[in-house]
Amino acid sequence: MSASLSRPRVGVWLIGARGSVATTVVTGCAAVTAGLHPPTGMVTETPAFTDSGLPALSDLVFGGHDTLDCPLPKRAETLTAGGVLPPGTATAVTAELVAADREIRPGGPTPGDVGSETELITAFADDIRDFVHRQALERAVVVNVASTEPASQGGPGSPLPPSTLYALAALRAGCPYVNFTPSEGMHHPVAAREAERSGLPYAGRDGKTGQTLLRAVLGPMFAQRALTVRAWSGTNLLGGGDGAALADPAAAAAKNAGKERVLADTLGAVPEGEAHIDDVPALGDWKTAWDHIAFDGFLGTRMILQTIWQGCDSALAAPLVLDLARLTARAHEAGMSGPLGALGFYFKDPVGEGPVGLSEQYEELVRFGRSLGRADGEGRGARSVRDTEETGEAL
Amino acid sequence: MSASLSRPRVGVWLIGARGSVATTVVTGCAAVTAGLHPPTGMVTETPAFTDSGLPALSDLVFGGHDTLDCPLPKRAETLTAGGVLPPGTATAVTAELVAADREIRPGGPTPGDVGSETELITAFADDIRDFVHRQALERAVVVNVASTEPASQGGPGSPLPPSTLYALAALRAGCPYVNFTPSEGMHHPVAAREAERSGLPYAGRDGKTGQTLLRAVLGPMFAQRALTVRAWSGTNLLGGGDGAALADPAAAAAKNAGKERVLADTLGAVPEGEAHIDDVPALGDWKTAWDHIAFDGFLGTRMILQTIWQGCDSALAAPLVLDLARLTARAHEAGMSGPLGALGFYFKDPVGEGPVGLSEQYEELVRFGRSLGRADGEGRGARSVRDTEETGEAL
């Protein structure tokens, strides 16, 4: 008890709080805290971040919005049956799942909604503020892990996409914001203007979990070796909710834009080739990504690299979400604001400025971690944007 | 004419001068010089090295040792039939192939040899010196591109491996030395002592061309993402002379040691799994490498990455050999000596000190290129080893 009084607790407010990623985040945080599993996949648990002043995993408190109402323990059971969560783990942390479940509020807009956008934003912001007060949190970070929205066509006058409503609610509630999805969120012009004014730090977008993670190391390899990539083709097979969501061509287009950006950034040009995303319900939460890269060697010799990645997206995403929540909370505490370009390591389409190859992004992240350790931590506003220029990670 | 008088020419003395790699080196250098092909795969032709003061491709002169006597134009014809060289290229540069062929001397030791090791070294060194004088070269670099030797068992008193005889001949002739193969060369204690005394720069060993190139970017990816690699298994299929040479388990062991070192260096530990090298004559000079990587994600979720690399080793190696000859010649000119750790980008088992991930090695290489540009170039001896410490690339 005294611990919880003396150590400030940090909220993690998940948009899509009943999804596979969110469920894995909550289950995994509790399981690692309890010592049931090592923190595999969490970069912030490696020695490089020991002195960064990050909130402890045991100090994270979860809540969020979702339009569904399946209870988290039930969702965790389904994920266990699907092989995403190891047998026994969800049962061992039922208490934490129940606690998080109690902090989930209905999302929107849903078909029945009659309120205006402004009303929705206000209601969402109130939900977040209530969570912070009820749980006596020092601060909270809003993280979007909801299903990918269709790419917006939106001319002036068209409705704001839901992800942007939530992003605006985060700003309204005074919370840093992380967009782990390709949805528009803080990229919408309306939100971008608000973000600038808010003085809050934010990060995104579109987590770099599998195929794109690979591309972020293979692209630089070809470039550094002066090998000419002629065509880069790829197919993703995935089931689960994500597969169904991305079967919508507009949602797939949003997703693929990020993948393509990684190639363009690292190769200097977008090569020939398409990227497919297929909904294959039989695969459940597992994903297979095949990449076929045709490249030229010396004297134009044609060569080929193929990669096959078989992973579980939720298990790949969850530790990154925990990393991001901790890093962004600490950046907020250290008074940083604006786009956190130093978190490009985590994203396909990073905000702010930063290097494009994964290794350089990793080095940048480690520098950022060190700068967080040096920050005084006297809270938001204590450091101006100028102060952080030296490390270049937050503008 | 005045150009050739005023511009110093640099010799490239190839051990294994009639092999596939050497033939591709000579053909490719001429073809790129003639504008028949872009310099794909040559890092030293990218903008980062424009001001490094490297010798021009048109100033390189080729010669070497080999135990075979098939003329280079004939070898080039065979490589063209096998799809390694593009149709028409070898014919277009026949004159250059004939010229290089005239500078090839018999290698050894061969079964009939009766001379002592010392006699062989002296004879090889004389061949190299004769080449430098006859061609009026400013300097020459010795590059080992011969077939892989069996890993030496050698206790005291056992004969020196051929690669070491050539390395000692290079030192005797006052030439920098590059070992592109896994053979012992300058790593033999006898040669290592001589190298230290010689004040000459040297580099190696074992070119990082295909499967290991990949491992050098994938290994860091897993490490940086805190993903636990449990097993890394691989099979290489290759024909050509290399396939036959590596069918010898002792030669394969030498090759695999380098591959394993890359994993150990980048992952921090050697995971489970074996690496096979199969001789498959039907594949000719083409190589297929399959890698299967079993890794753990968050909460121990089992995931798998597989890669299939289909390339032509000679076409992958040749531009790197040209890079290394130019860089080492320039390092010699700049008075550097000892192991060139900054060339780790090119090798599985690099000499000297340096980073282990490919991206960091690339950055180091670029820094080295810049330091070469700043070097006064007043020739060997003008700068002491101490002078180069600042950039850390030559100790």
Place this chain on the structure above:
Amino acid sequence: MSASLSRPRVGVWLIGARGSVATTVVTGCAAVTAGLHPPTGMVTETPAFTDSGLPALSDLVFGGHDTLDCPLPKRAETLTAGGVLPPGTATAVTAELVAADREIRPGGPTPGDVGSETELITAFADDIRDFVHRQALERAVVVNVASTEPASQGGPGSPLPPSTLYALAALRAGCPYVNFTPSEGMHHPVAAREAERSGLPYAGRDGKTGQTLLRAVLGPMFAQRALTVRAWSGTNLLGGGDGAALADPAAAAAKNAGKERVLADTLGAVPEGEAHIDDVPALGDWKTAWDHIAFDGFLGTRMILQTIWQGCDSALAAPLVLDLARLTARAHEAGMSGPLGALGFYFKDPVGEGPVGLSEQYEELVRFGRSLGRADGEGRGARSVRDTEETGEAL
């Protein structure tokens, strides 16, 4: 000379006579006849067909229609540069290429055409008849190897697809017809009625060359082992003209229908999963097909088979086209008529009745070959449809 008088020669009239497949057919037939290459890939050259009374390769005479006008020797040169034809082969058979080139007539309809469909059919039929008379052929077979047409939307009154115009011209000229493409050809109701009346044999459609060949053996494997296929996903990458043609979704739909039929036929149901066809010009005439098959084993255990096929479509198709021309010519000679169901071995979407697994189709083909050997060969009409019922291959 006396040989050519005494041995009846057979025409092969290729629709798409300047395409990659046709060029490979003409080049390959000449090269095998000249003993330059073994007849790899030609089933009719195996011992099982020795006594089938097939026309000799040296007795085949080529001609055809095409809308392009690049000369065949030039096309063959391009295919040689692209690695489809081996170096030297096209040059060695230039005479035969020139001879075939002289027998190619302009195809259609082309944008400028003003004639009616009937006029086009008549003109095409005249071209074929002229060919037969000019070359003093005993008979000719018409084979469609043109680019895939978009799947017809065609309600009543819509124009006949070009492939159907050619099919009708073949009937008009009294020639057997083979459709090696997924285009409509003889499947159009108008042509189907004509075919029935004509008493001519015909075969098709859509050659089973690569990915579908594999599916025709893997599908039965799963079925025979009582393993439940849950999803079968695939991606095809191909360049060349075929890649561009199939980038048209309607053409791809036509192609995919055939692939799907093979799965439905052999598995008994169409599993989940999509099939993509991507135009990747960098691959030239080479094709890569990746298949991912998720299946259930005992107690529902999830297992996966993946296949990667890297082939050259023209080289796969050409020997089958030669097989089909010979078999269909002989069937015509033997008086067979109607759909040749016994040729299902060659097609994704076979006409007539026949087994669905490749092995059963092979056995059926061998039986058909034997029945051709027993046929009296007194020409068309000598055997009635009834006579062939016993083997079931031609109704």
Place this chain on the structure above:
Amino acid sequence: MSASLSRPRVGVWLIGARGSVATTVVTGCAAVTAGLHPPTGMVTETPAFTDSGLPALSDLVFGGHDTLDCPLPKRAETLTAGGVLPPGTATAVTAELVAADREIRPGGPTPGDVGSETELITAFADDIRDFVHRQALERAVVVNVASTEPASQGGPGSPLPPSTLYALAALRAGCPYVNFTPSEGMHHPVAAREAERSGLPYAGRDGKTGQTLLRAVLGPMFAQRALTVRAWSGTNLLGGGDGAALADPAAAAAKNAGKERVLADTLGAVPEGEAHIDDVPALGDWKTAWDHIAFDGFLGTRMILQTIWQGCDSALAAPLVLDLARLTARAHEAGMSGPLGALGFYFKDPVGEGPVGLSEQYEELVRFGRSLGRADGEGRGARSVRDTEETGEAL
């Protein structure tokens, strides 16, 4: 109760009764009988075998020999944790696992054994006979599913391999025998002589479960299409006990001989290429097999097929073991004797005569199933070997 009196029950005596395969057999038979899972992977449960007079799954009674003593329910728990058995299944059939566990007797020879080979055989035969009497079985089939033995070097006088001791015990006890492993078993000359005299049917050897199953359909595909396979290379990665057993080169040699036989049988010649079996404990009971097939098409064009099979060996083997037990028991009942060549569908290295392609083997199996249905079933001896000649499946 009355059911068990009126319906004859059949024993399945498993050599290696505590191994992964045996545990999956016992668990799966009970689970399918209980309706918990469909009989996926069991060919004998398909309509083609409805009238073959096979014993019902519910009439099978399990026992066996093993040198280990871990109880079956415990083994099943481990397999559940490893993902081989689905969650909940083993628990649901604990009673059946306990019942089978009670019928397991210690195997041998073990290091401490002092008895002669004859004594061991007698003891094993007594164990089997006791099982038959105690359980009041109509008959029992002995099936070897133990770990692969090293290939015997055995000259005259060397000890009989354990698998042969068990095979001789089966004959002594009057039981049909099935060898699902590559071990010598009934192939040893001593056992072969005994088998001939015994009048008992037997089958084997080496179950065709994964990579070889694929080869049995791909080999015929290449042969039927007259494509020349130049090299067939493969690597198997597997953990579990099987991986460790096959890490012994002599055991791997035994296993690979079967794989090679399938290629030789279906292609007509053994192509270039090696087959590796690697022990990768991290993979547990899962196996990955990569095959790389280099083949020539028309005019010598080089093409490549690669396959990647990811399966669980126990789940692949178990339904085949149940099939074989039922078919062999029924063959015994029908009075057949000698090698059951018609069961070649199941084996890499089949006894007796039979076709080599999987499809032909399947047809042969279906014919065999029909002949079993027609058999009078009056028990062993009722039909002579001659009587079964007509169908060719038992000589």
